[in-house]
Amino acid sequence: MEKKTPNQIIINHDIMRYKKNKWAQVLAILGLVFNCLYFMLLYAYTDEHFRTITIGFSVILTLIVLLTVFLSSENVKNYNKTYCIVLFVVAAFQILRIFGYPLYGLNHKILTAGYFGFYPTPDQSWVEFIILLVYLLASAACLIGAGVIGIIQSVRLQKHIKKVESGEVDITAVVKAMEAEDEANAVAAKTAAEEALKETEEKITASGNGEV
Numbered sequence: 001m002e003k004k005t006p007n008q009i010i011i012n013h014d015i016m017r018y019k020k021n022k023w024a025q026v027l028a029i030l031g032l033v034f035n036c037l038y039f040m041l042l043y044a045y046t047d048e049h050f051r052t053i054t055i056g057f058s059v060i061l062t063l064i065v066l067l068t069v070f071l072s073s074e075n076v077k078n079y080n081k082t083y084c085i086v087l088f089v090v091a092a093f094q095i096l097r098i099f100g101y102p103l104y105g106l107n108h109k110i111l112t113a114g115y116f117g118f119y120p121t122p123d124q125s126w127v128e129f130i131i132l133l134v135y136l137l138a139s140a141a142c143l144i145g146a147g148v149i150g151i152i153q154s155v156r157l158q159k160h161i162k163k164v165e166s167g168e169v170d171i172t173a174v175v176k177a178m179e180a181e182d183e184a185n186a187v188a189a190k191t192a193a194e195e196a197l198k199e200t201e202e203k204i205t206a207s208g209n210g211e212v
Contacts (some may be wrong), residue, residue, distance in 0.1 A: 047105075049108070111127075
């Protein structure tokens with residue numbers, strides 16, 4: 001991978017002022033998708049424990065998580081650090097949920113809703129527990145990734161904006177310097193090509209004259 005020049009780095013940072021933080025948003029949405037897969041399986045259980053008022057609170061919390069993550073995904077896209085912290089909190093909550101219904105269902109062997117045509121016996125509850133575990137951990141990992149990328153990118157952008165506003169960085173001067181570098185590189189490349197062509201012609205001429 002070609003190493004970027006200081007001017008190229010400055011321009012890349014300046015482009016962030018007009019470009020959305022798509023990677024952070026995509027990871028946040030992906031965390032939302034895994035959360036949806038989790039509750040779609042969780043709310044398929046019909047055991048009495050899953051039909052109490054507690055499950056009602058679980059549904060409300062799930063809706064809050066969905067709305068919070070979606071709102072956060074829209075804000076981290078715009079380099080808002082506050083919502084990166086919100087994503088970390090939601091990720092911690094996702095991990096905490098493992099010790100709720102999933103672990104309870106495993107211990108009481110009631111995770112037998114069936115998944116993709118496979119209907120586990122009570123002794124096979126661990127299969128769906130692992131599926132629920134993977135969904136929650138994947139959701140948490142994506143949310144943490146979105147938060148980390150969001151913070152890193154927002155810090156870079158804020159530092160760049162401060163340098164521009166203080167006059168430490170002059171974008172116009174940087175662009176002109178890059179244009180000058182490009183022209184110098186183009187001239188150097190042209191000169192090298194001409195020298196290579198001249199050398200080739202000399203070799204062909206020497207070969208035609210029988211020289212070694």
